Amino acid sequence: MAQRIPAQILSQHSDADVTVTSNAATDAYADTTNNGKANVDTNTRLKVAVHKFASCDGCQLAFLNAGADLLTVNRLFDIRHFAEAGLLDNRPLIERDIDVAIIEGSVCTAEDIQRLQQIRDSSQRLITIGACATSGGIQALRNMADAQQWLAEIYARPESLSSLDTATPISQHVKVDLELWGCPVNTEQLLHALRNLLWHSLPENNKDKVCMECKRAGNICVMVTENKPCLGPVTQGSCGAICPHHGRDCYGCYGPAENTNTDSLSQRFSGFGLLPEEIARKFLLINSQSKPFLEEGKKWHNQLTSQPQTSDKGLRL
Amino acid sequence: MRDQPHFLPRLQLQSLLDLLIAEDYQCMGPQIQSNAIVFKPFSQVTALTQGITDYQDAGHYRLQPYDSPRNFHWNCSAQLLKPYFFQAEQVLWQVEKQQDGQLVFCQTQSHQPKRAFFGVRACDIAALKLQDQHFLHSEFVDDHYAENRRNNLFIAVTCSKAGANCFCHRTSDGPAITDGYDLLLDELNEGFLLQTGSDEGERLCQQLLQTQVLEIASSEQQQQADQSLSQVRQTLFDNDDQRLQSHQSDQSQPPQFKAQQQSQQQSQQQHQQPKHLPFDPELIRQVLMQNLDHPHWQELAETCLSCGNCTSVCPTCFCSSQRDIPELDGSQAQHVRQWDSCFSQGHGYIHGYQVRGKTQLRYQQWLTHKLVNWYEQYGRSGCVGCGRCVTWCPVGIDFTQAAMQICQDNGQISGDRVRGDRVRGDRVSKDREGGHNDN
Ligand code: SF4
Ligand code: SF4
Ligand code: SF4
Ligand code: SF4
Ligand code: SF4
Numbered sequence: 001m002a003q004r005i006p007a008q009i010l011s012q013h014s015d016a017d018v019t020v021t022s023n024a025a026t027d028a029y030a031d032t033t034n035n036g037k038a039n040v041d042t043n044t045r046l047k048v049a050v051h052k053f054a055s056c057d058g059c060q061l062a063f064l065n066a067g068a069d070l071l072t073v074n075r076l077f078d079i080r081h082f083a084e085a086g087l088l089d090n091r092p093l094i095e096r097d098i099d100v101a102i103i104e105g106s107v108c109t110a111e112d113i114q115r116l117q118q119i120r121d122s123s124q125r126l127i128t129i130g131a132c133a134t135s136g137g138i139q140a141l142r143n144m145a146d147a148q149q150w151l152a153e154i155y156a157r158p159e160s161l162s163s164l165d166t167a168t169p170i171s172q173h174v175k176v177d178l179e180l181w182g183c184p185v186n187t188e189q190l191l192h193a194l195r196n197l198l199w200h201s202l203p204e205n206n207k208d209k210v211c212m213e214c215k216r217a218g219n220i221c222v223m224v225t226e227n228k229p230c231l232g233p234v235t236q237g238s239c240g241a242i243c244p245h246h247g248r249d250c251y252g253c254y255g256p257a258e259n260t261n262t263d264s265l266s267q268r269f270s271g272f273g274l275l276p277e278e279i280a281r282k283f284l285l286i287n288s289q290s291k292p293f294l295e296e297g298k299k300w301h302n303q304l305t306s307q308p309q310t311s312d313k314g315l316r317l
Numbered sequence: 318m319r320d321q322p323h324f325l326p327r328l329q330l331q332s333l334l335d336l337l338i339a340e341d342y343q344c345m346g347p348q349i350q351s352n353a354i355v356f357k358p359f360s361q362v363t364a365l366t367q368g369i370t371d372y373q374d375a376g377h378y379r380l381q382p383y384d385s386p387r388n389f390h391w392n393c394s395a396q397l398l399k400p401y402f403f404q405a406e407q408v409l410w411q412v413e414k415q416q417d418g419q420l421v422f423c424q425t426q427s428h429q430p431k432r433a434f435f436g437v438r439a440c441d442i443a444a445l446k447l448q449d450q451h452f453l454h455s456e457f458v459d460d461h462y463a464e465n466r467r468n469n470l471f472i473a474v475t476c477s478k479a480g481a482n483c484f485c486h487r488t489s490d491g492p493a494i495t496d497g498y499d500l501l502l503d504e505l506n507e508g509f510l511l512q513t514g515s516d517e518g519e520r521l522c523q524q525l526l527q528t529q530v531l532e533i534a535s536s537e538q539q540q541q542a543d544q545s546l547s548q549v550r551q552t553l554f555d556n557d558d559q560r561l562q563s564h565q566s567d568q569s570q571p572p573q574f575k576a577q578q579q580s581q582q583q584s585q586q587q588h589q590q591p592k593h594l595p596f597d598p599e600l601i602r603q604v605l606m607q608n609l610d611h612p613h614w615q616e617l618a619e620t621c622l623s624c625g626n627c628t629s630v631c632p633t634c635f636c637s638s639q640r641d642i643p644e645l646d647g648s649q650a651q652h653v654r655q656w657d658s659c660f661s662q663g664h665g666y667i668h669g670y671q672v673r674g675k676t677q678l679r680y681q682q683w684l685t686h687k688l689v690n691w692y693e694q695y696g697r698s699g700c701v702g703c704g705r706c707v708t709w710c711p712v713g714i715d716f717t718q719a720a721m722q723i724c725q726d727n728g729q730i731s732g733d734r735v736r737g738d739r740v741r742g743d744r745v746s747k748d749r750e751g752g753h754n755d756n
Contacts, residue, residue, distance in 0.1 A: 069645050072645050072646050073645070075646075076645070076646065191645050192642075192643075194645070195643050195644075195645055195647065196643075198647065199643075199647070204640060207662060208625070208661045208662065208663070209622070209623070209624045209625065209661075211622075211624040211625055211626050211629075211711070212624075212625050212629065212656070212657075212658065212661060215405070215625070215626060215629035215630065215656070216405035216406055216629070216655060216656050217405070218355070218396070218400060218405065219351070220350065220351035220352060220353040220355070220395055221378075221626065221709055221711065222351075223376070223711040224376055224377060224378050224708065224709055224710075224711060225351070225352040225353055225378050225379070226352060230711070232624070233622040233624040233626075233711055234622070247351060258662050259623050259662065259674070259675070259676060260622075261619075261620075261621065261622045261623065261676065263619075264619065264620050264621070264622055264712055265622055265711075265712070268376075268711065268712050268713075
């Protein structure tokens with residue numbers, strides 16, 4: 001059964017920060033799975049490797065929490081490497097011949113860059129999962145601070161660490177075929193993407209605002225009833241609007257939606273009585289490195305400090 | 318019916334409920350959830366809202382205590398009928414893969430219980446008619462909507478107050494309820510005037526009479542109900558007048574459009590502009606459609622979040638998108654329809670081309686569909702004046718102000734026009750009042 005992708009999803013490629021595989025890439029993928037080997041090798045399942053970079057492991061849990069579906073995943077895919085689940089591929093990275101590499105975490109050390117390049121070179125497809133891999137994650141807050149100073153203040157022996165001054169998303173270093181946003185991603189989102197890979201079709205790429213899901217779920221808007229500063233109107237859905245469902249404001253963990261108007265939203269927050277620094281922190285949190293959030297956050301932070309801060313623990317913008 | 322009006326004492330509301338439950342109706346009524354009034358199943362009148370009222374303004378909704386035994390002293394709930402009939406998510410069909418690889422498609426059919434809705438307003442009924450027109454009375458009947466629409470009982474309640482965002486008088490959809498109900502209640506402190514509007518309503522009424530639940534309404538009670546309705550109507554017009562006056566004395570000021578800067582306190586004083594729409598179809602067609610490059614559209618686009626809250630809460634909006642939700646093992650998939658909005662990206666996408674990439678174009682689609690193109694599709698405006706889109710817009714954009722602003726700058730709206738509307742409104746309401754008394 002060939003599940004065709006709704007045209008609207010293809011249209012979303014024009015967004016600068018969306019990186020879904022191109023059609024050409026999907027076709028190439030079909031070639032690798034349908035080559036002559038199938039007749040010889042009984043095991044034609046796609047070979048999958050899950051890798052971790054700087055992260056909390058929460059997105060890998062989206063796999064491990066899949067319950068009975070995990071058995072199905074294991075039946076449909078040949079999972080070669082997944083350290084958190086206890087599966088190790090002991091061959092050197094570059095010799096591994098992987099169909100789909102799934103990456104959690106951001107790039108924080110020089111070693112990371114090297115390892116990532118090797119993973120890319122030995123994988124047909126590369127998918128990032130979660131805010132860290134996709135936009136740097138919470139550790140990317142240090143990109144706006146004096147990282148060396150933080151190290152000195154936090155660790156007893158900072159000289160024993162070798163860490164880059166920035167935490168950066170995977171796409172800043174290698175080509176990424178598909179990005180799954182979220183902190184953490186959820187199981188349905190992940191399984192949906194895997195299912196579509198098997199069909200050689202593009203997974204759904206939901207860039208609509210959380211508000212759409214929120215209203216479909218029948219939630220009551222916390223901005224309208226409680227003046228809570230909700231990021232739902234600028235954040236992409238797929239989370240199921242769980243935060244508003246529990247009466248709290250969205251904190252933007254799925255990253256920016258398409259066509260965001262962060263300016264209007266933050267002015268509304270200001271009207272609710274939030275201070276510039278509080279507004280800045282709304283945007284500079286989980287997806288601080290995504291362009292719309294970074295720009296909006298900086299704008300409010302700069303209002304507070306007309307000169308860049310260099311001498312204290314605060315963010316230097 | 319109205320010349321022999323019935324009276325349902327407050328303590329007997331439970332009897333009506335019990336009767337409906339005994340007849341297998343699932344009763345849906347207003348209850349408080351997450352700081353708002355929502356509709357949920359109930360079986361005891363004690364579950365209903367009581368001693369509470371609402372305050373609504375642009376981007377602002379609050380419940381407030383109200384010292385009275387009344388259950389229905391509030392205006393539009395967050396949502397009412399739309400989610401029950403045009404469901405936010407609906408499985409349209411399912412496909413299964415057989416052993417031999419064949420695909421078998423089957424249409425899903427939901428079977429809803431008989432449902433009785435307590436507290437439906439004039440604007441809700443008007444909106445339901447528009448949805449029926451779209452889903453039932455168009456060229457193609459929507460089976461899922463039709464199924465959801467079967468066996469419903471509407472127990473309408475006449476509004477006893479008008480909110481700051483209500484403008485049903487301007488769309489001639491309220492506040493009086495003239496048809497579309499099975500039972501109609503007018504709430505007084507000690508109980509309800511009860512009228513019937515359908516065979517089913519009449520049948521239920523006869524049952525209540527047999528069990529001596531109903532009394533004969535006194536002429537004072539009827540008067541009270543009529544006065545209450547007149548007062549609501551008066552409030553609606555007073556709101557217009559007040560806003561118009563402050564608007565006219567305020568002309569030199571730039572349009573107070575960026576509602577988002579306002580604190581809560583300011584927002585309470587915010588409705589400084591008249592809330593009325595030029596509902597002459599020809600006029601609005603000319604003015605809106607000929608001024609698509611009016612600078613005010615740009616101002617709107619700067620404020621609008623393109624979030625789709627307005628279309629989601631609008632009881633008449635009917636747009637949807639569809640998606641497939643496959644089983645992981647590929648053995649079956651569900652094809653789901655879900656609410657969409659002209660503020661979303663997919664809505665403006667036609668093969669290979671995005672026709673509404675920018676918010677300005679999306680806002681224009683929303684406003685011109687509601688106020689212009691709906692006439693061509695369904696012979697009237699797509700707005701019933703409930704004000705939900707104004708209340709539930711997170712940045713408090715008032716779409717009536719938006720339309721006003723554009724028409725006003727073209728000299729199409731003036732105090733006179735407002736007066737003219739009002740005369741027309743009065744005539745409509747007189748007719749209705751007449752109907753109310755003489756039927
Ligand atoms: S609670 Fe947040 S996500 Fe939900 S509708 Fe309101 S602003 Fe949007
Ligand atoms: S456009 Fe607004 S006021 Fe009119 S029916 Fe829809 S939600 Fe109500
Ligand atoms: S096009 Fe927009 S305004 Fe018209 S029905 Fe659809 S969502 Fe509502
Ligand atoms: S718009 Fe009219 S009918 Fe609807 S709640 Fe307001 S006053 Fe009542
Ligand atoms: S008008 Fe308000 S509710 Fe509608 S899309 Fe714009 S910001 Fe959202």
